Amino acid sequence: MAMDSPSAPPLDGDIVDRILTFCPTFATLQSAILVSKAFHSVFQSHPKSITRAVAYNVVGPALPQALRFARYPYYDEDGYRRPSVEAVDLDPATMAAACPEEHGAIVITAKDADKLEGNSKVMDALENIYSLTQKDRTSSTSVLTPEESWRFRRAAYRIMLYCNIFPGTRYSLDELADLRKAEVKKIQRQRTAVLNKYPTDELLQxxxxxxxxxxxxxxxxxxxADEEEINILLATGPEGVVHAWESRSYEAVDDELYWLGVESDTRNVLYIGYFDVPFTNVWTARKVKPPKDGEPATKYILDTIVGADDTCSQCDAPGGLELLTEANWHRLNVEPTKFLKGQLKKSPTVTASFSAATKHLHKSDELGPWIAEVFDAKQTPGAWDGWERDMSYCERCLTKFLEDQVWVWYLDYRVQKGWVPPENCRSGYNCKTIVRSRSHVFEKNHLCAPTTKAK
Ligand SMILES: [Zn+2]
Ligand SMILES: [Zn+2]
Incomplete structure (x- = not known):
């Protein structure tokens, strides 16, 4: 590198030190010190302060919370899963006090750095979802202010910690069935103690x-969505929630846990009120008025919400954050086959091939681009002039548009795949014969508007 070559003036150690503290990730820091001897020796003289600065760049001001989550002595050998049943007998106060949040001149090890980096990816994804659903529906990356982001992350790392101390996989189905009332009470006392460590305003966050x-x-x-299943899924913490969001399915979270929710025939008392019971205990003990059900809790984190009073571009229905637009189209919760027009959705032959073409759309990042394609496929000028992909729609209006237009997209799609449509059936998508006759589906094209009234 130039700075080591004899012609270049040597870089001042303080400047190098400063440059290293600006590395955005541990990987960049690693490459910088491997590439240059000068950088390496500066790093060797202040490894702790430089590593701490980079950790701060990776995690932000929630570093003490992120670090506690990474270091907490969870109750099993491999760090995270399946603690022994004896964890029931741990003293609540000891659990709550273990590995406290450190402030000031924290020393960060290589093992910490690895964990911090991995966890911060989950946190980035979680904040993006939070921002899109609670702050601004038009941006898929977080637009939280630094202050809001800090409140959110500090709280979310603490939630991560809580979920890891009390994971959904702590007991097998059999163990759960054997769990006695007194043991459930003990665990609830532990949960309460862990939450009770935080000041009230931060608890509300x-x-x-x-x-x-x-x-x-x-x-x-x-x-x-079943209350009990949701309670169990909550115990997978932010990571499980991110997975469920991305795949738009409960099955993406921990297998074991998913089945715990589906298969348990007895009520899993351990997960009822997974958060609510300890929160209520704390509010009561502190004589604090509990937050009201149904009142938006976002006010504890956000100072402002963007577009809270926005209305549907077509029917003026109020919708605010719930309105659908390009960044959040995947929130539309529906099976694409339902959008097929007329008799098309009733024909098993048509729906089978359509389903095969759209089976990937259950994932969050696939549905949005597909709806964009449907907008691109509409005829202009035409009946849907003034309905553009960058506008906001209520669910009813977007559904109305898709129900009318998805067949147009499907026709385009099939032709692009090399399909040569046969002659149009005069009844088009309203043809009733396609519901019972497979051969008629192949004889004529039905991805077209009817030219006569269907009989
Ligand atoms: Zn509308
Ligand atoms: Zn026909």
């Missing part, structure tokens, strides 16, 4: 994060 996580899980499947 944690409460806000817990409400948000519950909201994300419930929205994945509004019809089947």
């Amino acid at each position: 944690m409460y806000a994060v817990a409400c948000f996580m519950r909201g994300v899980l419930e929205a994945i499947d509004k019809k089947t």
